[in-house]
Amino acid sequence: MTGTPAAFWEAAGEQIRCTLCPHLCRLAEGQAGLCGVRQVVDGQLTTRADGWLVAAHATPIETKPFYHFAPGGRAFSFGAPGCTMSCSFCQNWQVSQLPKGGGGPPPVARSPEALVAAAVESGCVALAATFTEPTLLAEYWLRLAPLAAAAGLALLWKTNGFTSPAVVAALSPHLAGVNIDLKAWAPARWQALGAAREPVLAATAAYAAAGLHVELTTVFDPQQWADEREFAGLSAWILEHLGPDVPWHLNRWHPDYLAADGVPVNAETLRAGREAARAAGHRYVYTDADEAGRTTLCPACGAAVLRRGERGVLEDRRRGGRCVCGQALPIVAA
Numbered sequence: 001m002t003g004t005p006a007a008f009w010e011a012a013g014e015q016i017r018c019t020l021c022p023h024l025c026r027l028a029e030g031q032a033g034l035c036g037v038r039q040v041v042d043g044q045l046t047t048r049a050d051g052w053l054v055a056a057h058a059t060p061i062e063t064k065p066f067y068h069f070a071p072g073g074r075a076f077s078f079g080a081p082g083c084t085m086s087c088s089f090c091q092n093w094q095v096s097q098l099p100k101g102g103g104g105p106p107p108v109a110r111s112p113e114a115l116v117a118a119a120v121e122s123g124c125v126a127l128a129a130t131f132t133e134p135t136l137l138a139e140y141w142l143r144l145a146p147l148a149a150a151a152g153l154a155l156l157w158k159t160n161g162f163t164s165p166a167v168v169a170a171l172s173p174h175l176a177g178v179n180i181d182l183k184a185w186a187p188a189r190w191q192a193l194g195a196a197r198e199p200v201l202a203a204t205a206a207y208a209a210a211g212l213h214v215e216l217t218t219v220f221d222p223q224q225w226a227d228e229r230e231f232a233g234l235s236a237w238i239l240e241h242l243g244p245d246v247p248w249h250l251n252r253w254h255p256d257y258l259a260a261d262g263v264p265v266n267a268e269t270l271r272a273g274r275e276a277a278r279a280a281g282h283r284y285v286y287t288d289a290d291e292a293g294r295t296t297l298c299p300a301c302g303a304a305v306l307r308r309g310e311r312g313v314l315e316d317r318r319r320g321g322r323c324v325c326g327q328a329l330p331i332v333a334a
Helices: 112-121 134-150 165-174 187-192 197-209 228-241 267-280
Strands: 009-012 015-018 038-041 044-047 055-060 074-079 126-129 154-159 177-181 213-220 248-252 285-287 304-309 312-316
Touching: 015 038, 015 044, 055 112, 074 112, 112 126, 112 134, 126 134, 134 154, 134 165, 165 197, 177 197, 187 197, 197 213, 197 228, 213 267, 228 267, 248 267, 267 285
Parallel strands: 074 126, 126 154, 154 177, 177 213, 213 248, 248 285
Antiparallel strands: 009 015, 038 044, 055 074, 304 312
């Protein structure tokens, strides 16, 4: 990967402060930030994530996961190496940690024009940055956005939410939706993940306030979420700041990366988490345990409105975007 000039930085005496994420890394000549891809070269900040992609292919939009955005559509998914966090259980560590020895496939340069053309040719309705942290592609996104808009493609992020206010403000106008990882509630748990809670919550609220479609994902680790205060705290924050209609995905935790000796989560635990969230007032809670956990239920009559398998929609029973009972559903059309 070769470096190109980066945006989102400022001078800090004889050093440079990167302002992409809340780490605000202060870097001297030759030093790279905690993400591993933003580095000072010849007195300016450069990025090695600008157009160097580790994956680029069409997938069902539900696999991101986006359940309330263009159901049944396809998203052209891509990602670049690097991450602003350091989760011990990272399920994409080969590419998220590639700049720091992750051992994943070598990245390939791909222009925004080529990416848009491939998405259109694949019949996609959206471009989705996923697999790694999309904010590291900020400069690429600013060039990609007008091309995608001209082609009628929505722009989506699967993000950890650990993003500076400046980046949220600069890129929100170019995004249609975000799925944000809310990984914990207790501040100490966030610290163990290499981040902090408040910036993630602030970014999540800011994306919603900007009018973006927002979905949330929480990897369900039973050791962590067995603490009722942890689950209740996160649930209450979501209900207060985003409301009961935001889709909340409780996904299966499994051993990986530095936590390879852990115990995988069983389906019963995920079902119990879903029922606890629904009992607290969340209307659209999903798990990846089984078909029932992927099904959208009407909050008015309880009917199964959208049935999903592991790879997308199996059955869509909506009529005019509503349940057959007439209940409006917070789902964005393609």
